[in-house]
Amino acid sequence: MPSITTLSRGQEFAVNSSFKAKRDMNASISRLATGIRTQGGKDPVGAAIASSVTTQSRSAFVAARNANDGISFLQAAESVLFEIANINMRLRELAVQKTSGLLQTAEINAIAAEENALIIAADKIADSKLNDQDLLSEVSIAINVQGSLATVGAANKPQLASGVANVDKQMATIMTALGQVAAGMNALKGFQSNMNSLSTNAAAAASRIQDTDFARESAILAQSSIMNQSALAMLAQANRAQANFLSILE
Numbered sequence: 001m002p003s004i005t006t007l008s009r010g011q012e013f014a015v016n017s018s019f020k021a022k023r024d025m026n027a028s029i030s031r032l033a034t035g036i037r038t039q040g041g042k043d044p045v046g047a048a049i050a051s052s053v054t055t056q057s058r059s060a061f062v063a064a065r066n067a068n069d070g071i072s073f074l075q076a077a078e079s080v081l082f083e084i085a086n087i088n089m090r091l092r093e094l095a096v097q098k099t100s101g102l103l104q105t106a107e108i109n110a111i112a113a114e115e116n117a118l119i120i121a122a123d124k125i126a127d128s129k130l131n132d133q134d135l136l137s138e139v140s141i142a143i144n145v146q147g148s149l150a151t152v153g154a155a156n157k158p159q160l161a162s163g164v165a166n167v168d169k170q171m172a173t174i175m176t177a178l179g180q181v182a183a184g185m186n187a188l189k190g191f192q193s194n195m196n197s198l199s200t201n202a203a204a205a206a207s208r209i210q211d212t213d214f215a216r217e218s219a220i221l222a223q224s225s226i227m228n229q230s231a232l233a234m235l236a237q238a239n240r241a242q243a244n245f246l247s248i249l250e
Contacts, residue, residue, distance in 0.1 A: 020227075038210045050210035057202035059145040060195045067192035070141040070152060074185045077135040077154060080128050081181065084158055085174045087122045091115060091160060092167040099164075115162040122160040136177065143191040145198070150191065152184025 031042075038047035097103075098111045128135045136157040140149040154177035158170050 036210055046209045050206045053202050053206040053209070056145050057199045057206060060199035060202060063142060063144050064192045064195035064199060066142050067188040067195065070139065070143075070150075070188045071185050071192070073130055073133070073135070073139060074152060074181045074188070076128075076130050078178065078181045078185075080125055080135050081154070081158075081174055081178050083125055084122050084160070085171070085178075087118050087125075088158070088160055088167055088171050088174060091118055091162060092164060092171075094118075095162060095164045095167055112162070119160050119162065122158070126157050126159075141188065141191075143188070144195065150184075150187060152180075152188060154180050 038044070038050060094111050094115050098108055103111075126136055133139060134157075136154045138151050138153040138155055140151050142148065143150045156173055156177060158173045158177065160170050161167075
């Protein structure tokens with residue numbers, strides 16, 4: 001004869017079923033609340049893969065942002081070079097004008113004064129900085145998830161001077177620098193597009209692995225809730241049956 005403190009087999013089944021159903025309910029509620037399918041020890045391999053892929057996605061996003069910052073830097077450098085090119089063209093006009101034998105000394109001195117003022121202005125413009133970095137210089141940009149660097153920018157800073165020969169020499173330097181800046185911008189745009197694509201696809205892959213399937217998890221929650229209620233009802237019936245049995249013995 002079972003003692004009062006001993007559970008019957010039916011009560012044990014009901015308690016175990018209720019415990020399992022409640023555990024499944026709590027797990028489903030947790031996954032529905034957080035949106036993370038791999039939470040609570042479910043699919044640990046998937047959780048590890050999703051974390052790794054998410055890390056790559058975030059790193060790729062930062063690399064794309066680095067490339068965008070580099071493009072902005074080079075656009076500012078391009079504007080500086082265009083302005084210096086305009087000044088250099090004016091210096092050539094003045095150099096040609098100054099060679100004319102019809103000019104008086106005062107006129108030649110006036111041209112020289114303008115040349116000097118333009119050269120000083122060009123030197124100051126060439127020293128322009130962005131975030132304390134010389135615009136007319138090479139910079140290294142991290143352009144992928146491994147942190148690999150791409151060096152872009154103007155390799156040489158133009159130094160303007162008066163005279164046709166000097167002006168032509170510096171114009172070649174300016175054109176070379178503009179080509180280097182344009183090439184850098186195009187390269188960074190390619191890196192940026194690649195990293196944006198990688199970031200988006202990696203995030204989507206991680207989402208497919210770890211995100212909760214709300215329709216399926218909601219169905220599991222409903223099923224677990226029904227099972228829990230059923231187990232509790234059976235436990236109540238088992239308790240009543242045992243109580244009835246004990247009342248007969250009294």
